[in-house]
Amino acid sequence: MGRQDCKQEQKLNIGRRSPCRLPLTRMKRIICTTLLVETSPQAMPLGAACIASAIKSSPKTAGHFSVELRDFSLEDDALRSLATEAEKANSIAHALVANTPDAVCFSVYVWNHLLLEAVSHALKKMLPHVVCIAGGPEVTANPLAFQEFDYTIAGQGEGAVPALLAELFPQDSAATPEHSNFPHHKPIAGVYAIASREAASPQDHGNSPCRALPCLPDELSSPYLDGTLDPARYGGALWELARGCPFKCSYCYESKGEQKIAYFPMERLEKEIALFAEKKIPQVFVLDPTYNANKQRAVQMLKTIARKAPGMFFYFEARAEFIDRELAHAFATIPCALQIGLQSADPAVLKNVHRTLDKKLFARNIGYLNDAGVTFGFDLIYGLPGDTYAGFCKSIDFALSLYPNNLELFCLSVLPGTTLHDDAPAFGMEWEEKPPYHVLRTPQFSPDDLARAEKLSQAVNFFYNDGRAVPWFNAILFPLHRRASQFFEDFAAFQQNAGSKKKHIEKIQTHGEPNSSVATEQQQLEFIRAQYKARRLENLLPAVEDIVRMNNALSQCTADGTESTINMHYHPDDIMSEYATDIRFFVQNCGKQTCRVRVFSGKNGIDWRLV
Numbered sequence: 001m002g003r004q005d006c007k008q009e010q011k012l013n014i015g016r017r018s019p020c021r022l023p024l025t026r027m028k029r030i031i032c033t034t035l036l037v038e039t040s041p042q043a044m045p046l047g048a049a050c051i052a053s054a055i056k057s058s059p060k061t062a063g064h065f066s067v068e069l070r071d072f073s074l075e076d077d078a079l080r081s082l083a084t085e086a087e088k089a090n091s092i093a094h095a096l097v098a099n100t101p102d103a104v105c106f107s108v109y110v111w112n113h114l115l116l117e118a119v120s121h122a123l124k125k126m127l128p129h130v131v132c133i134a135g136g137p138e139v140t141a142n143p144l145a146f147q148e149f150d151y152t153i154a155g156q157g158e159g160a161v162p163a164l165l166a167e168l169f170p171q172d173s174a175a176t177p178e179h180s181n182f183p184h185h186k187p188i189a190g191v192y193a194i195a196s197r198e199a200a201s202p203q204d205h206g207n208s209p210c211r212a213l214p215c216l217p218d219e220l221s222s223p224y225l226d227g228t229l230d231p232a233r234y235g236g237a238l239w240e241l242a243r244g245c246p247f248k249c250s251y252c253y254e255s256k257g258e259q260k261i262a263y264f265p266m267e268r269l270e271k272e273i274a275l276f277a278e279k280k281i282p283q284v285f286v287l288d289p290t291y292n293a294n295k296q297r298a299v300q301m302l303k304t305i306a307r308k309a310p311g312m313f314f315y316f317e318a319r320a321e322f323i324d325r326e327l328a329h330a331f332a333t334i335p336c337a338l339q340i341g342l343q344s345a346d347p348a349v350l351k352n353v354h355r356t357l358d359k360k361l362f363a364r365n366i367g368y369l370n371d372a373g374v375t376f377g378f379d380l381i382y383g384l385p386g387d388t389y390a391g392f393c394k395s396i397d398f399a400l401s402l403y404p405n406n407l408e409l410f411c412l413s414v415l416p417g418t419t420l421h422d423d424a425p426a427f428g429m430e431w432e433e434k435p436p437y438h439v440l441r442t443p444q445f446s447p448d449d450l451a452r453a454e455k456l457s458q459a460v461n462f463f464y465n466d467g468r469a470v471p472w473f474n475a476i477l478f479p480l481h482r483r484a485s486q487f488f489e490d491f492a493a494f495q496q497n498a499g500s501k502k503k504h505i506e507k508i509q510t511h512g513e514p515n516s517s518v519a520t521e522q523q524q525l526e527f528i529r530a531q532y533k534a535r536r537l538e539n540l541l542p543a544v545e546d547i548v549r550m551n552n553a554l555s556q557c558t559a560d561g562t563e564s565t566i567n568m569h570y571h572p573d574d575i576m577s578e579y580a581t582d583i584r585f586f587v588q589n590c591g592k593q594t595c596r597v598r599v600f601s602g603k604n605g606i607d608w609r610l611v
């Protein structure tokens with residue numbers, strides 16, 4: 001559900017396709033719902049929970065409605081077993097109908113847009129009186145494009161939804177919706193009545209729709225603190241520290257935002273983090289797209305986290321240009337990982353999407369993270385206006401030279417309602433009309449190039465990210481005299497040629513079989529052997545295999561405690577020494593020592609010993 005307006009007076013009409021005819025004899029039931037793309041600690045119905053929490057606490061609606069939070073996941077067994085989208089939509093609608101709601105608030109995103117529209121359609125067939133309301137970033141961008149809902153909310157929903165519900169279901173029990181002034185024309189900020197959209201002026205409903213002004217964060221109730229959302233159920237928490245962004249990357253919904261950051265009050269955040277600690281939540285995903293835009297606040301928050309939630313793992317999104325030594329050391333004081341949007345290593349390409357990059361500054365600041373031992377990853381986008389496949393490959397090479405823990409490669413989405421959506425025709429771009437709105441071609445990036453980039457993305461994800469290759473990747477690449485992007489192109493071709501093996505890998509990637517890390521390592525080693533043999537570097541292979549196996553065993557044990565025993569050609573202390581980063585030098589100067597090594601979780605952390 002999107003963000004809302006508490007104060008702005010607006011000009012839009014409220015109306016509805018058919019009058020509500022429910023008698024007002026019982027407390028109205030409201031369901032706040034969403035469809036999650038996966039079942040994971042990172043997938044939580046936070047937006048829907050914020051709306052539910054707002055309905056419970058708003059003076060307009062508090063105590064007048066029965067509010068339920070209901071979330072579904074595409075990975076729920078009940079949905080996975082269904083073949084078609086229509087069946088999935090019907091299944092969700094049936095589940096919602098069981099509670100006979102009077103209104104359903106849908107939290108809509110790119111990944112659930114089409115299915116939730118189908119759910120609303122099915123729901124209204126089963127329960128004609130139900131009022132369907134939709135909000136969220138997709139709806140905010142284009143509130144009049146959603147035909148299957150009765151109302152759409154542009155902007156933040158915490159103020160607009162209670163205001164709308166109060167109008168739809170007045171508390172005067174003597175009145176019915178028909179006898180009240182419903183449907184009527186009282187304006188509510190950010191609310192679009194789909195049935196009466198024609199009545200609104202083009203100025204309001206054109207490219208710049210009337211949007212609810214943001215609420216002040218200190219006016220919003222916390223869905224965690226009021227018990228609406230229990231993070232223990234999800235094994236993690238999405239923790240909203242701030243709303244808004246000072247940047248205007250043209251492909252992002254924030255490109256037409258207010259360029260302001262509104263921070264949630266420290267008092268609320270301290271209570272939330274104490275609750276997470278009390279519930280022993282293992283991991284927290286921080287929602288603040290530029291966590292370190294305010295360094296003083298960022299450092300203060302890290303100290304609070306270290307004090308209140310020692311041992312809890314945190315994920316942050318950060319801007320590389322604001323990282324310095326002090327901040328890097330502050331991050332190093334807690335268990336955490338940073339995700340950093342690089343998007344492209346070509347400043348000219350980034351200029352086309354209203355971003356800037358100073359490569360030297362970027363590399364220097366990432367060096368501070370490496371020096372402090374902070375885990376971080378990068379995002380890159382392929383298909384950006386002005387970029388080429390060769391340029392994208394250079395971006396991969398630059399990114400991997402900085403030792404990221406993971407590298408995520410995304411296809412560009414031309415999202416409706418963003419500045420890029422306005423600019424894209426002038427760039428000669430073509431893109432999908434429906435979610436996920438992927439770019440289909442640009443004058444510089446052909447469909448074939450996009451397909452090659454997608455294969456590279458899969459190869460990097462499998463070999464580097466899932467294969468936890470960061471500790472050893474640059475060391476094993478160096479003797480091959482290949483660029484990182486060439487290496488992954490070769491790996492993509494290797495996977496393609498693997499035939500049935502590839503199908504097996506895809507199965508593992510999709511369903512995460514228990515032995516997937518073993519299968520991944522087998523694939524890594526098989527490919528590395530082929531590469532080294534093709535270049536007559538067989539003499540280096542024993543050391544290479546030891547390096548891969550030893551580091552993978554340590555990563556696995558760190559990640560999930562899995563202990564393992566491996567056969568090695570060299571002593572593990574030598575393999576884990578800095579000399580092994582130069583494999584040729586290592587092989588020339590270090591004697592072999594065949595041994596078996598146990599990697600385990602000891603009193604002082606991950607350790608190994610000869611067995």
Ligand code: SF4
Pocket residue numbers: 245246247248249252253254255289290341
């Ligand atoms: S991509 Fe990130 S930094 Fe850029 S405008 Fe969006 S939220 Fe802000």
